Amino acid sequence: MAFFEQQVAERERDLGPDHPDALRSRNNLGGACQQGGLVDRAVSLFERNLADSERVLGPDHPDTLTCRNNLAGAYEAAGDPARAIPLYNRALAGRERFLGSADLRTMLCRDNLARAHELTGDPARAVPLHERTLTDRERTLGSDHPDTLLSRGNLAYAQHGAQSPERSAELFAHALVESERCLGPDHSATRLVRELLTHVRGG
Structure with a gap:
């Protein structure tokens, strides 16, 4: 966790908080928080990162699609799969449009959406x-x-x-x-x- 914290601090300082590398570092920190059980912090980081990615890179940039998928996963981990479904839907639509239906990232996102539907009954x-x-x-x-x-x-x-x-x-x-x-x-x-x-x- 400390490594990712340091990486975010360094890249935001050296490159600025809106630089794509800084956004990716913050995304990595969010993933580390989620894996470490700090789900609320992961949600907060992913929410900020998605908003910044949409503003800086655009709503359909591959990094933005990843941010949207990751935020959906954090909502799911927080016990709210219903909130994850619209995000998974948007991420899947974007990946199918830009990467194709058989791309690994597209198929993983489709699996995520299917699981969320199962979790909501x-x-x-x-x-x-x-x-x-x-x-x-x-x-x-x-x-x-x-x-x-x-x-x-x-x-x-x-x-x-x-x-x-x-x-x-x-x-x-x-x-x-x-x-x-x-x-x-x-x-x-x-x-x-x-x-x-x-x-x-x-x-």
Whole structure:
């Protein structure tokens, strides 16, 4: 934490508080605060950084989109996923427009938005988001990639929450076969998928 504090102080002093490098340093400090459990301070830093980034860099600059995504994550960490959803939506729209739907940062943002919907008790809204990410990852990474397996599990979990147990079980069964083949039957991810499949089948 002290390192990031010092970095912010030095860059604001040497470059000015509105310099892009100073904004990035403040963003890093916010992330360190959130990881260290100082969620309220992280929210405050991210709120300031987003306002400054929108003013200095513009609302659609890649750094601004990152700030918006990070503030949404801080709201979520503070127990307010409903407040995070509109920010995730704006960040996702910007990343899809400027980076493309299959860019890693875009897919991570889409996963974040889907999770926020699940946390607010609306998994049906998460389903199409997970479906799109799964399609993108299968196309760009392949069906065997760990991130693709994760997407398949995320979709299966959302389908179960959206009261589609048969589709959920089908997806979990597929994910289990792929996970056993790619990661091995005793891998922690494989065991988790196996437990979830048993759960959705009512076992």
